[in-house]
Amino acid sequence: MAYPQQRRVLVVEDDDTIAKAVATRLTAEGFDVRVASDGEGALVAYARFEPDLVVLDRLLPGLDGLEVCRRIQAARPVPVLMLTALGEETDVLVGLGVGADDYITKPFSMRELVARIHALLRRVDRAAQLASEETVLRVGEIEINLAERRVFVRGAEAQLTRTEFDLLRRLAERPGQVYERERLLADIWGFSEAAATRTVDSHVRALRRKLGSEVVRTVHGVGYALVRP
Structure with a gap:
């Protein structure tokens, strides 16, 4: 590339x-x-x-x-x-x-x-590319500022890594929609291999630790969805 x-x-x-x-x-x-x-x-x-x-x-x-x-x-x-x-x-x-x-x-x-x-x-x-835009996603008590790459939960800022932010943004684009692990790998990490889906699982667990255990829903055998308020 x-x-x-x-x-x-x-x-x-x-x-x-x-x-x-x-x-x-x-x-x-x-x-x-x-x-x-x-x-x-x-x-x-x-x-x-x-x-x-x-x-x-x-x-x-x-x-x-x-x-x-x-x-x-x-x-x-x-x-x-x-x-x-x-x-x-x-x-x-x-x-x-x-x-x-x-x-x-x-x-x-x-x-x-x-x-x-x-x-x-x-x-x-x-x-x-997003730095010049003022785009904000809001899902329930979560506010995602795409331009500044900042996340707030009930007004308090959550410190996310780059990958955690990108994963949250992807899920927040369509709250409630279930994303397969392989699709998330392709969208966020740039490749899709079933053997690497543990990477997605680890980052979802990290998100739950920082945002709340109820924020991301697991659909067993399929993938994850951001809980719709």
């Missing part, structure tokens, strides 16, 4: 073999890539390189990936795709809670990694 200008990606991974393989593939895809192997080095590279996206390992020597993600999002928020060998739901939700936009569990395919990076960057581009 061609972009009007070369996008910069910072890869933070302490396994040299994985780091080199990811950097080589992303360079072949047309990205400008830098690599860091630990948490402190990641923060230095982030400040100097000013990447458009960060691929971040969860387990790092020194500062771990969670702390690196937290500091990155506090300094200058950018999309973060977290690599994790920890497949437990709690570990995934902790990563999403500190500002990661998406995650992929090791071992992973390069094809899936590249697809998720492209999907994250497309969402950045769409958000930029």
Whole structure:
């Protein structure tokens, strides 16, 4: 996929073999890539390189990936795709809670990694296009400001990641309509593979934690719907 200008990606991974393989593939895809192997080095590279996206390992020597993600999002928020060998739901939700936009569990395919990076960057581009618009979606006690990418529940702002926001926006476009997991994967993440539907489930759980357990309805064996007031 061609972009009007070369996008910069910072890869933070302490396994040299994985780091080199990811950097080589992303360079072949047309990205400008830098690599860091630990948490402190990641923060230095982030400040100097000013990447458009960060691929971040969860387990790092020194500062771990969670702390690196937290500091990155506090300094200058950018999309973060977290690599994790920890497949437990709690570990995934902790990563999403500190500002990661998406995650992929090791071992992973390069094809899936590249697809998720492209999907994250497309969402950045769409958000930029909405910046000049003053569009607000309201569903019950939830208010979604599309231009500012802010969400309020009963007047209090909820801090959502980029992916959580995009998922909520998609569901809010047609409250009550049931969206299949595969369709949400295609719309939000840019690909549709049945094996990856757990990604959707994790982000829905994160939304419920932040907005209320009753906000998103599960239709077992099908998908999800935003509850119509």
